[in-house]
Amino acid sequence: MSVVTHSEKVVQIITSSSLELKLIDTLEDIGIYGYTIFNVRGNGDSGLQDSHIEGDTNILIMIVLSSESYEAVMAALSKYKKKGHHLMAFSVNTEVLS
Amino acid sequence: MSVVTHSEKVVQIITSSSLELKLIDTLEDIGIYGYTIFNVRGNGDSGLQDSHIEGDTNILIMIVLSSESYEAVMAALSKYKKKGHHLMAFSVNTEVLS
Amino acid sequence: MSVVTHSEKVVQIITSSSLELKLIDTLEDIGIYGYTIFNVRGNGDSGLQDSHIEGDTNILIMIVLSSESYEAVMAALSKYKKKGHHLMAFSVNTEVLS
Amino acid sequence: MSGFDSLLIPAVLFFALGVFAQLIKSDLKFPEGMGKGISLYLLMAIGLKGGAELAKADFGLAFQAIFWAFLMGLVIPLIGYALLRFRDRIDPFNAAAITAHYGSVSAATFLTAIAFLETSGIAHESYPIIMMVIMESPAIIVGLVLAMLARKKIAASKPKVAGQEAPGLDTGALLKEAFTNGSVILLMGAMVVGALASPDAMAKVYPFSNEIFMGVLCLFLLDMGIEAAKRIKSFKSAGPTLVAFGIIMPLIGGTIGVFVGITLLDLSVGGAMLVAILGSSASYIAVPPAMRYGVPEANPSFYLTLTLGVTFPFNVVIGIPMFYQMASWYSGV
Amino acid sequence: MSGFDSLLIPAVLFFALGVFAQLIKSDLKFPEGMGKGISLYLLMAIGLKGGAELAKADFGLAFQAIFWAFLMGLVIPLIGYALLRFRDRIDPFNAAAITAHYGSVSAATFLTAIAFLETSGIAHESYPIIMMVIMESPAIIVGLVLAMLARKKIAASKPKVAGQEAPGLDTGALLKEAFTNGSVILLMGAMVVGALASPDAMAKVYPFSNEIFMGVLCLFLLDMGIEAAKRIKSFKSAGPTLVAFGIIMPLIGGTIGVFVGITLLDLSVGGAMLVAILGSSASYIAVPPAMRYGVPEANPSFYLTLTLGVTFPFNVVIGIPMFYQMASWYSGV
Amino acid sequence: MSGFDSLLIPAVLFFALGVFAQLIKSDLKFPEGMGKGISLYLLMAIGLKGGAELAKADFGLAFQAIFWAFLMGLVIPLIGYALLRFRDRIDPFNAAAITAHYGSVSAATFLTAIAFLETSGIAHESYPIIMMVIMESPAIIVGLVLAMLARKKIAASKPKVAGQEAPGLDTGALLKEAFTNGSVILLMGAMVVGALASPDAMAKVYPFSNEIFMGVLCLFLLDMGIEAAKRIKSFKSAGPTLVAFGIIMPLIGGTIGVFVGITLLDLSVGGAMLVAILGSSASYIAVPPAMRYGVPEANPSFYLTLTLGVTFPFNVVIGIPMFYQMASWYSGV
């Protein structure tokens, strides 16, 4: 028996935890209710994010989604970036177990 | 000097922490002893998984494996899904540093 | 409006937290100041890494980088492996939101 | 103490604060692991206390308490199952998983009830503590058995497929799920430690396990208030039948508890109220992981919405003072 | 108590230990979430204490304290903004975000100041605690408004693009950011609990919220010492102007605080020193998340480097004894 | 107190509970970070206590204690290395890494020994606390040097490849590894704080650092019991030679400790038993990270299996009462 999978995309968004509630609202507006959140630390242009106080804590939001939703999510994230918010979003093609 | 890598697959499984011990047993039965576990939070059909109590905590298991083991792992995960367990499994091709 | 992305690589390194400070120094020597760190647990040849004491805690370092930096990072990691350090490094191609 | 005063217990006030913070969408939140850590502390502390007191308890009474606790743990989930299956309103798997939570207990509710009594200076026996330990497990077994029966029934109604085995009843796995649960082991283990250790040794542990207990409970209820309020969003998907069940079921369980406490165990009003809380409260720590694995067909969102979002707040705010009144009215004191 | 003695307070010594550990590149570190958890505890404890004392406080004086605190929260960030915008040294967004931190307060600094007074046996009033609660929010509003004005000015100077709306001033969102902040809610809520709960009930919470308080504070300052020292690396990217601001601004805020405390509120030297610390300290808990979302154009690295890396150590080591001297000199006691 | 009674100390009972929970495959577990956080607390508390007592200690005796501790830290790992290299049973890298753990100490074992003495009302000197601090580091240096020598020998036996440098002995890095370790810094730092701070100031910290100490230790040993039992699975891959070493080595180290305590330092039986525990216990906090980085050729699975899975349980259950008997027999009291 061969394993049945279907192609989707994994989008990962790394940003400050201060944006979490707002980003989740944005995702739900688009109709995305499935996501996974990681508490992470990091470094970048905004300096050390050491996860010791609320303001220096990063999260990574991972969303497995279809190519259709992909465009909507990336467009919404683009808007955040244009306002000046620091977020890094990237996607990878994946095979999801059906 | 060029970097030497070989092709493998990264399988990621997102599910409830209640399944952790059982899934690890299953993996070891297949002969997989190398894996990495992330404590995560999430949302989906089973509702908010906020990681505040044992029953609402998610994990992500990441396994880097060869194409041969891939089939066995996915087949085993399929069985879990058929029994009704909530788990999302997806894979990506990767280049591993040899 | 179509989403604008550019191709990069995601390198992920799984190793013991004991190496964190040194690896970060190595990355900064190469000129890499952007990275994200996950606290993880795991299992492998070095035995159970349960994250309960400093010596059995794993981390995953995720770096989104250009193909140029990729070679330098992998070469540096290779050196660590040659000295006997346990680290697993793998890369995936990704589309990053510009 | 009037019903209203009971709301002025610090633990209850912090619960309300947590609910309030979440309702106004404050970003107040506990770091990951903190709630679980506090929960371990509370189980350890209550176990030690119970063990130390039970070491000097009457064996006969303790045995009776254990017996009735066990029976409550079996009977309450069956009543709940009957209610949920009434006219097939809720499918058998969800019914089994949900009802198991109500047969078990919520340590946080129980501890808040103790805080209510101690703040009001009302005496209570220590037998309910051992009853709490006993009641964690039987309902898990009931839930798993009900789900297995449903699975068999469904399998029987389908044509047999070659090579596919009928779902069996694995008793060993069942008991393992019910009795190796982390909170059962910790509570039971701490009781044994509390009973075995010398009073001198225990005295050195008390500043940690007794003195700071009430304060830690406040912090825990703050977190639980936040978590409870987060589930309110899910009321709509759970539907009115389930939400109503989340209020009716504690009334039934609490009434049974008052009867067991006053009539069968001859406890004081304080003690009977604690038994009522054992009956009325629904587990959200020990049972959810067991049902996740044992009844995967059920929707986890339902049981956490009910136990954490409906029944827990109901008991903390209304149930505790109400069952206290009921116990004193029933006992005629 | 001389200035040097104040450095021998355990909390300050642990802060120094944290800085030292980081400077010698020790791998001493706190597990994730521990600092946040301790911070919740400290806010809860100080809130309860403040609430219990304010329940018996003079209403008129409390009202005055609130009024002046609110005003300080509005005025100090405006002064800071003027300084930072002097000859356009710092762009308006970074200036607005940074100055908001200085109008707000650092609970850890405030608590260290209380530890200084209590260790030295110096009396202080409890009004500064309610002032601390009040001062968390107004500066956030000032910062957001300043950034919005800057945004409008920039938009006005650009040709209008069809379909692009001008940035507006959303008052509701503004107030929400300022008043639903987790630490504001917890502090304010704990004060209400402390004021509402009966003294008997509070007595059961005190071993947790009062007795172990100083020890927990030591652990917290150790962590903060490590975190502060980590930011020293970033001094270079912040530049000398900002680092200088991180020392000048607390001097201004603290002087204002001494004046408010002694002259306007007629407090004791100890109480006035606490008000000075409210003025001089810069928030690194409540304000950074608000600025992250509300002023995304600013660089978060700047404000954390300044508040945690410059002003916090300055206040803990120099500010506290200095403002105490200043208050006693100014009051003539 | 007989050997059996010592097992009824709450801390030891909780350790047993942890082992039991893991053996029956219970899902009892601590949230991530909790064990590390408790460990920081314990180091801080024992450091403060030691510092306060050593401030009033005899300088000459303290110096002697430091001297012998340092020597034990150098000699014990050399004995261990000789044993492991006997007939080339264990390769030099694993031998070096493992033996370094045995030259260092386990704070948890030491604290359990103190709990044993305090519960039994047996007096002990405070010098062993400073000895513990001293003994954290020298063994790390011994382990790193042994590994470097092995590396040189191997390099010498291979033909030289052009452009490849011979492995050198970087003394600076060596000392840094040994002395900037987080637990060394915290212990040493807390001792300095305890010695510098005024008794009044320390009195405010004691409810946290002293009174709740024993209770926190119980919680910690519960976690360590779980972790120890998890390593039992790995016994097979470690092999009988190593497992035997994990029992023989503490016997040797403990005997040396009894001799040092009674004969060289003239301590009481209680004090000498603590020195024995320093000798017999193996580090699983400070040394593993240092060996991970410094001796990457060794298998980390071996040293954690041995120190946490074999030697730690052995000492807690058997070593503590045994070395106490040995010390009183040797001293003739």
Ligand SMILES: Nc1ncnc2c1ncn2[C@@H]1O[C@H](COP(=O)(O)O)[C@@H](O)[C@H]1O
């Ligand atoms: N190149 C990168 N690879 C991985 N993570 C990154 C990278 N750059 C930034 N990040 C993450 O994104 C966060 C915000 O980045 P920045 O806005 O550059 O400060 C950082 O704290 C990191 O966690």
Ligand SMILES: Nc1ncnc2c1ncn2[C@@H]1O[C@H](COP(=O)(O)O)[C@@H](O)[C@H]1O
């Ligand atoms: N589309 C998705 N992308 C990423 N994670 C998901 C997605 N759907 C579900 N998850 C994760 O899987 C868990 C279980 O999903 P579910 O069974 O749908 O409740 C959720 O709590 C999330 O952590």
Ligand SMILES: Nc1ncnc2c1ncn2[C@@H]1O[C@H](COP(=O)(O)O)[C@@H](O)[C@H]1O
């Ligand atoms: N095949 C694998 N897939 C995912 N993670 C792995 C794998 N092998 C090892 N790891 C991770 O890398 C760590 C070190 O591996 P090892 O050196 O084999 O002990 C483990 O503790 C795991 O977290």
Ligand code: NA
């Ligand atoms: Na119940």
Ligand code: NA
């Ligand atoms: Na201020």
Ligand code: NA
């Ligand atoms: Na030793």
